[in-house]
Amino acid sequence: MKSHLLTATAIMLLTAGLAAAQPVETIIVTSAADSGPGSLRAALATAAVSETPSQILLAAGTPVAIETTLSYEGSASLSIVGTGQMIMTGNNVTLIAVPNGADLTLTGLTLVGPGGFDINNRGDLDGPAGKGLFIGVPIDAIGPIHLNLTDVTVKNVAGHGVHISDCSLADACGGGAGGGGDGSPASLVINATNLTIDGVGYGRFDADGLRADERGPGSITFTAIGSTFHGVGADGVELDEGDAGDITVLVVDSVFSANGNYCDPSVLGAFLPDQAEAAFDDGTTAADAIPGPITDAPDNACIEREVDFYDSGFVAEYAFGLDLDDGIDLDEAGDGSLIATMLGARVAGNLDEGIDFDEEGAGDIHVSFVATSAEENTDDGFKMSEYGAGDVTGIIDHSGARANGGKGMVFEEEDAGDVAVTITNVTTANNDDSDDTGVEVVQDDDGVGTLTVVSSDIADGFDVEGVTVQ
Numbered sequence: 001m002k003s004h005l006l007t008a009t010a011i012m013l014l015t016a017g018l019a020a021a022q023p024v025e026t027i028i029v030t031s032a033a034d035s036g037p038g039s040l041r042a043a044l045a046t047a048a049v050s051e052t053p054s055q056i057l058l059a060a061g062t063p064v065a066i067e068t069t070l071s072y073e074g075s076a077s078l079s080i081v082g083t084g085q086m087i088m089t090g091n092n093v094t095l096i097a098v099p100n101g102a103d104l105t106l107t108g109l110t111l112v113g114p115g116g117f118d119i120n121n122r123g124d125l126d127g128p129a130g131k132g133l134f135i136g137v138p139i140d141a142i143g144p145i146h147l148n149l150t151d152v153t154v155k156n157v158a159g160h161g162v163h164i165s166d167c168s169l170a171d172a173c174g175g176g177a178g179g180g181g182d183g184s185p186a187s188l189v190i191n192a193t194n195l196t197i198d199g200v201g202y203g204r205f206d207a208d209g210l211r212a213d214e215r216g217p218g219s220i221t222f223t224a225i226g227s228t229f230h231g232v233g234a235d236g237v238e239l240d241e242g243d244a245g246d247i248t249v250l251v252v253d254s255v256f257s258a259n260g261n262y263c264d265p266s267v268l269g270a271f272l273p274d275q276a277e278a279a280f281d282d283g284t285t286a287a288d289a290i291p292g293p294i295t296d297a298p299d300n301a302c303i304e305r306e307v308d309f310y311d312s313g314f315v316a317e318y319a320f321g322l323d324l325d326d327g328i329d330l331d332e333a334g335d336g337s338l339i340a341t342m343l344g345a346r347v348a349g350n351l352d353e354g355i356d357f358d359e360e361g362a363g364d365i366h367v368s369f370v371a372t373s374a375e376e377n378t379d380d381g382f383k384m385s386e387y388g389a390g391d392v393t394g395i396i397d398h399s400g401a402r403a404n405g406g407k408g409m410v411f412e413e414e415d416a417g418d419v420a421v422t423i424t425n426v427t428t429a430n431n432d433d434s435d436d437t438g439v440e441v442v443q444d445d446d447g448v449g450t451l452t453v454v455s456s457d458i459a460d461g462f463d464v465e466g467v468t469v470q
């Protein structure tokens with residue numbers, strides 16, 4: 001065994017040595033012009049024909065103002081290094097696109113779109129909504145695909161702030177349980193340090209601050225340190241992992257605030273039926289006797305309409321609602337688990353859940369929250385939902401949930417599997433109507449549920465089902 005280990009170590013060292021020795025082409029940007037000699041656009045074209053990794057350095061100077069997308073068509077890894085320069089556009093276009101799945105590192109850059117978008121001033125009617133940064137992963141990529149963002153800010157674009165897509169349907173990929181499309185065998189590895197995403201995603205429905213779509217084999221690994229996701233039209237962060245593979249997340253000292261208001265209730269409320277929900281006795285109400293789908297709103301995609309029928313075909317109940325979004329939304333489906341650790345995160349004032357984690361199919365949810373608060377979110381503060389075979393384990397320490405419109409902390413486990421949640425030094429208060437709304441733990445179907453409570457103040461009470469509290 002020992003000799004095998006030594007051999008593996010030797011191979012790793014050899015591989016690392018080879019990688020370090022690989023030549024890197026360095027290109028200096030000396031012009032702030034949109035194009036031409038010395039421009040960033042010219043540098044990207046030079047890098048694209050290089051078979052080795054390229055590093056583009058922006059010399060200090062004026063902002064780069066562009067009319068059209070800066071596209072890197074190469075597949076070798078690329079690094080763009082600035083010292084805080086702006087790359088800006090007055091047009092509704094994607095600022096930087098990497099369509100061939102190259103590894104990308106951005107350092108010290110601020111990407112700024114035109115701004116001024118909202119549901120009455122959409123950015124997706126005459127063409128696609130421009131993004132800050134887009135990476136497309138080809139269907140034959142093997143990966144992993146690396147995206148590293150350090151000291152980067154993205155503001156005021158109509159679409160996603162940062163979008164990495166390993167999904168054949170691109171912008172029609174969808175999210176969560178309703179997502180579709182195929183993907184490559186590649187995994188996605190995203191590292192954000194001092195990333196700020198602010199005021200993006202107000203030009204179209206479901207445009208997130210940072211969005212990853214992962215299909216086919218492969219996992220999503222996401223790390224955010226000292227980063228802020230604020231004032232985004234849809235989710236601050238949305239990671240959709242649709243097939244085999246895991247979501248693994250580490251968030252440290254980061255903020256998710258005031259996200260999810262593209263489908264603005266103050267605008268769309270007027271388009272909902274006077275009676276937004278109703279229930280009926282069997283035999284009384286035909287399908288055509290209730291309000292139909294809304295077709296005249298500024299964006300009809302915002303309006304959800306659900307109808308339940310009796311076996312007889314008569315309507316049992318209907319409900320209309322607006323599709324508002326979360327601080328951080330993780331959706332894992334198919335084989336694989338959702339593993340997340342958040343340390344020192346603040347999740348506040350988001351228009352749906354603060355933290356919304358869903359896991360389906362085979363696999364578990366394992367979460368740890370330390371020194372993390374969820375406050376004044378419209379729905380639940382922390383929400384973990386697990387379906388199919390697999391367990392839920394949660395450890396929450398020195399954390400709190402206050403004044404959320406839904407429950408403070410929710411752990412739901414369905415089908416085969418157990419739930420085990422331990423809370424220590426946790427405070428909850430004023431969530432929902434304060435009637436057993438602080439901490440909810442539900443264990444449905446087969447399995448064992450335990451909730452361990454130590455040194456905690458749950459002023460608004462517990463709601464447990466199939467769970468032993470100790």
Ligand SMILES: [Ca+2]
Pocket residue numbers: 166183184185186187214215216217218219
């Ligand atoms: Ca994949």
Ligand SMILES: [Ca+2]
Pocket residue numbers: 241242243244245246332333334335336337
């Ligand atoms: Ca999966």
Ligand SMILES: [Ca+2]
Pocket residue numbers: 332333334335336337359360361362363364
């Ligand atoms: Ca799963």
Ligand SMILES: [Ca+2]
Pocket residue numbers: 386387388389390391413414415416417418
């Ligand atoms: Ca389960």
